[in-house]
Amino acid sequence: xxxxxxxxxxxxxxxxxxxxxxxxxxxxxxxxxxxxxxxxxxxxxxxxxxxxxxxxxxxxxxxxxxxxxxxxxxxxxxxxxxxxxxxxxxxxxxxxxxxxxxxxxxxxxxxxxxxxxxxxxxxxxxxxxxxxxxxxxxxxxxxxxxxxxxxxxxxxxxxxxxxxxxxxxxxxxxxxxxxxxxxxxxxxxxxxxxxxxxxxxxxxxxxxxxxxxxxxxxxxxxxx
Numbered sequence: 001x002x003x004x005x006x007x008x009x010x011x012x013x014x015x016x017x018x019x020x021x022x023x024x025x026x027x028x029x030x031x032x033x034x035x036x037x038x039x040x041x042x043x044x045x046x047x048x049x050x051x052x053x054x055x056x057x058x059x060x061x062x063x064x065x066x067x068x069x070x071x072x073x074x075x076x077x078x079x080x081x082x083x084x085x086x087x088x089x090x091x092x093x094x095x096x097x098x099x100x101x102x103x104x105x106x107x108x109x110x111x112x113x114x115x116x117x118x119x120x121x122x123x124x125x126x127x128x129x130x131x132x133x134x135x136x137x138x139x140x141x142x143x144x145x146x147x148x149x150x151x152x153x154x155x156x157x158x159x160x161x162x163x164x165x166x167x168x169x170x171x172x173x174x175x176x177x178x179x180x181x182x183x184x185x186x187x188x189x190x191x192x193x194x195x196x197x198x199x200x201x202x203x204x205x206x207x208x209x210x211x212x213x214x215x216x217x218x219x220x221x222x223x224x
Contacts, residue, residue: 003186010177017173018194020087024094024159024169025198029152032098039103041132044110054103061100067161069093074165090162090169098155105147109140142213149206156198170194 042054061069074089084092113136121131163172174191178184 003181003183006181006183010173010181013168013173014170014177017168017170020168021156021159021170022198024087024090024162024167025152025155027091028094028098029155031095032102032151033148035095035099036102036106037137039099040106040110043103043107045128045132058100058103061097062104066093066097066158067164069097070161070165086162086166089165090159090167094155094158094162097158098151101151101154102148105144105151106140108147109142109144110136112143113139142210145206145210145213149202149210152202152206153199156195156202160195 039054039058042050043058046054070090070093073093074084074086077084077089117135117139118128118131121135122128126135159169160171162169163175166172170191174187177187181187
C-alpha cells in the first residue's frame with residue numbers, strides 16, 4: 001500500500017497531535033507572558049530578596065535544558081505524592097520556561113526606554129508603578145514584539161520534546177505512524193511541512209501586530 005492510501009486512517013490521530021501542539025504553544029506563550037511581566041519588573045525595579053529570587057529563577061531556567069526541566073516536573077512531582085498528567089507536566093514546563101525567556105526579551109524592551117521618561121512621569125504626579133504601567137510598559141512591549149514572536153516560534157518547535165514524557169503531540173503521533181507503517185521519510189516530511197506552516201502563521205500574526213501597534217517616528221533612536 002502507498003503512503004497516501006494509509007494516511008487517512010491515521011489523520012484523526014495526527015490532527016489530535018497537531019491540536020495538542022497548538023494548545024501547548026498558545027497556553028504556554030500566553031501564561032508565560034503574564035508571568036514574565038512581574039519577573040521583569042522584579043529584575044529591574046525591585047531590590048533585595050525579590051530581585052534575587054527573580055534573577056535566580058531566570059538563571060536556572062535559561063541555564064538548564066528544557067528536557068531536564070520536563071523530566072524534573074514529570075517525575076519529580078509524583079515523587080512528592082502528587083499525581084500529574086503528561087500534558088499538564090509539559091504545560092507547566094513550557095510555561096515556566098517561556099516566562100523566563102520572555103522576561104529577558106521584555107527586559108531588553110524596558111532598557112531601551114530612556115530614564116528621562118520615568119522622570120517625566122514623576123513630574124506629572126504618577127507613582128513609580130503607575131509610570132511603569134502607563135508609560136514604560138506599552139513602549140517596552142512594542143520594542144519586544146519581534147523577540148517575543150521568536151519565543152512563540154521556538155515554543156512551536158519545543159513542543160516536539162513533550163513526546164518524551166508521553167504527550168501525544170504531533171511528533172509523537174508521527175513516530176507512531178512511522179513505526180506502524182514504515183513510511184518514515186514521508187511522514188516526517190509531512191510533519192516538517194506542518195511545523196513550517198505553523199511557524200509561518202505565527203510570523204504573519206506577529207508582523208500584523210507589529211504593524212498595528214507601530215507609531216510613526218516611534219523607535220529606539222527617537223527615545224534615547
